[in-house]
Amino acid sequence: MVSEEILRTHLQELRRGTVVVASLVALRRPDYGYALLQRLAGHGFGVDANTLYPLLRRLEEQGLLTSEWNTEESRPRKFYRTSADGETVLGRLLAELAAVQVSVTGLIEGVDR
Amino acid sequence: MNSMTDRYLAATLRAAPAPRRAEIATELRAAIEDMIEDRTGAGQDPATAERAVLTELGHPERLAARYADRRLQLIGPAYYLVWQRVLRGLLTVVPALVGVVVGVLKATVGDQPGAAIGAGIAAAFQTGVQIAFWVTVSFAVLERTNAAPDLPEWTVDQLPEGPAERDVTLTDACASIALVLLLLAFLPWQHFQSWVADTDGRRVPILDPALWRSWLPVLVVLLVATLALEVAKYRTGRWTWRLVAVNAALDLAFAAAVSWLLLTDRLLNPDLVARVDWLREGGVGTVARTAVVVVAAITVWDLMESVVKARRHRP
Numbered sequence: 001m002v003s004e005e006i007l008r009t010h011l012q013e014l015r016r017g018t019v020v021v022a023s024l025v026a027l028r029r030p031d032y033g034y035a036l037l038q039r040l041a042g043h044g045f046g047v048d049a050n051t052l053y054p055l056l057r058r059l060e061e062q063g064l065l066t067s068e069w070n071t072e073e074s075r076p077r078k079f080y081r082t083s084a085d086g087e088t089v090l091g092r093l094l095a096e097l098a099a100v101q102v103s104v105t106g107l108i109e110g111v112d113r
Numbered sequence: 114m115n116s117m118t119d120r121y122l123a124a125t126l127r128a129a130p131a132p133r134r135a136e137i138a139t140e141l142r143a144a145i146e147d148m149i150e151d152r153t154g155a156g157q158d159p160a161t162a163e164r165a166v167l168t169e170l171g172h173p174e175r176l177a178a179r180y181a182d183r184r185l186q187l188i189g190p191a192y193y194l195v196w197q198r199v200l201r202g203l204l205t206v207v208p209a210l211v212g213v214v215v216g217v218l219k220a221t222v223g224d225q226p227g228a229a230i231g232a233g234i235a236a237a238f239q240t241g242v243q244i245a246f247w248v249t250v251s252f253a254v255l256e257r258t259n260a261a262p263d264l265p266e267w268t269v270d271q272l273p274e275g276p277a278e279r280d281v282t283l284t285d286a287c288a289s290i291a292l293v294l295l296l297l298a299f300l301p302w303q304h305f306q307s308w309v310a311d312t313d314g315r316r317v318p319i320l321d322p323a324l325w326r327s328w329l330p331v332l333v334v335l336l337v338a339t340l341a342l343e344v345a346k347y348r349t350g351r352w353t354w355r356l357v358a359v360n361a362a363l364d365l366a367f368a369a370a371v372s373w374l375l376l377t378d379r380l381l382n383p384d385l386v387a388r389v390d391w392l393r394e395g396g397v398g399t400v401a402r403t404a405v406v407v408v409a410a411i412t413v414w415d416l417m418e419s420v421v422k423a424r425r426h427r428p
Contacts, residue, residue, distance in 0.1 A: 033140065034147035050170045053144060054179035057137070075143045078136075 019047050019055065021097060024082050024090040027065060032077040056080055064089055118145050121167050128177035137180060145170070188252050195264060196252040203244045205283055209291065212237030220301070227306030227316075230298050286347035290340060297336050300329060309385055321382045328374060335367045352423035360419050368412040375401040 022045045026036055033053050040047055059065045064086035070077050082090065122142060126134050145166055152162035170176055178185050188196050216233025219225055225232075303319040311317050320329070342363060346356050374380040378397065386392045392400070 033144045034151075048169070049144065049148065050176050050179065053141065054176070054182075057133075057180060058182060075146060076139055077143050078140045 015045075017093075018097075019045060019051070020059070021090065021093050022047075023052070023055065023059065024064065024086050024093070027080050027082045027086075030068070030079040030081040032070070032079050036080070059086070117163055117167060118142065118149075121145070121170070121173060124173035125177050125180075128174045128181075130181045133180075186256075188249070188256055191264075192252050192256055196248065200245060200248050203248065204241055205287055207244060208237040208241040209287065211240040213294070216298070227302065230302060281347050281350055281352075283347070286343055289343045293336055293339050293343065297333065300333065307385070309388055311384075311388065317385045317388060318382050319385055320380060324374070324379070328370060328379075331370060332367065335363055335370070339363050339367075351426050352419050353426075354423055357419045357423045361416055364412045364415055368408050371408055372405045375404050 019040075022040055022043070023036065026039055026043075031039065033056060034049075036056075037047060037049060037052050040052075056065065060067055060080065064083060065080045066083045067078050067080050070079050122138055122145075125141065126138055129137050148166040148169075149159065149162045152165060153159050157165070175185065212233040215236035216229040219232045220229035223229075300320075304322065304325075305316060305318075307316050307319045309317045309319075342356065342359055346352065346360075349356065371380070378401070381392070381397060381400070386397055389396075
């Protein structure tokens with residue numbers, strides 16, 4: 001029997017890159033950090049706050065997200081949105097994800113045959 | 114404003130990248146307040162909610178490191194192997210060398226043969242600590258400046274030559290050589306710095322001083338020859354039958370000489386025996402017999418080991 005610990009590490013590894021993909025998709029509609037966290041959680045992407053906030057900032061520095069301060073609400077919030085560059089990168093990432101899925105399916109079917 | 118959130122923000126920002134500090138502060142504060150609000154909305158009391166949220170965000174410096182994209186490690190995988198190789202290379206050679214040089218200088222120029230071993234060990238230890246510290250600091254700085262000099266890529270040409278399993282490692286060779294050096298150092302030490310003193314406070318040598326004109330030089334020659342053998346063995350990388358033969362000759366000669374001296378009561382200084390009660394009252398025989406057994410055991414073990422290792426490599 002494989003230990004919980006080992007299983008969790010593998011799942012974590014598998015999930016790691018998908019947070020970026022999920023964020024870039026979700027932020028086609030502008031949102032601020034915590035709201036995004038909740039939306040992602042709602043779609044089954046359980047991300048830690050201390051991972052997501054720094055990640056958003058890094059993606060912004062890389063030019064994949066743009067940001068804008070919204071001061072109309074009760075507290076100032078930084079709204080992020082996927083940039084044109086972000087959209088390009090997202091396209092490549094989604095293609096890669098699909099390719100991985102195809103490869104895995106092919107492998108499974110190949111083994112079965 | 115809640116003081117705990119303030120303290121958390123202050124702790125995080127202290128380690129966050131300076132140019133964006135104010136911005137991170139505003140955003141992080143809003144995020145923390147959002148998270149707290151969410152929990153109080155679900156019926157949690159504000160103090161507990163705040164505590165839970167800050168706990169969830171974790172160690173402030175870890176969070177700051179994530180903002181700065183800084184790795185939490187002293188020496189990362191890019192430099193680790195080079196660091197290890199440099200450190201190992203320096204530590205196997207330099208401290209021992211410095212220790213021997215300092216010890217020899219102390220004994221000759223300093224004219225204090227008794228203090229030589231202690232001084233040598235202290236110098237070797239200090240040198241080792243200094244090497245480890247400065248090498249590690251250099252690599253840690255390199256890791257942080259990102260001023261990466263292009264490290265040469267590994268190529269297959271760097272694979273070690275010869276048999277994959279090297280029987281005689283550098284560590285083994287160094288340990289054996291150190292042991293023989295200790296044995297060599299013991300000879301002058303016991304003469305000048307023995308723990309027994311006579312009535313005038315002069316040290317009484319452990320071994321019979323008369324032996325310096327007969328057998329001790331022979332033992333010294335045998336030990337020096339053993340040193341040469343260790344070096345030759347390391348250079349070859351494994352036991353060959355010729356090395357086994359030389360080793361056996363040296364071992365047997367040393368063991369025979371020491372045993373004969375012990376059993377005929379010639380090794381220990383009669384002056385010492387006269388001064389130590391239990392030696393005088395028959396202890397000499399016990400010491401001699403025990404020592405002979407130990408010498409024989411070590412000799413047999415060493416011979417067997419050399420033969421076993423040589424057979425393993427029979428072509």
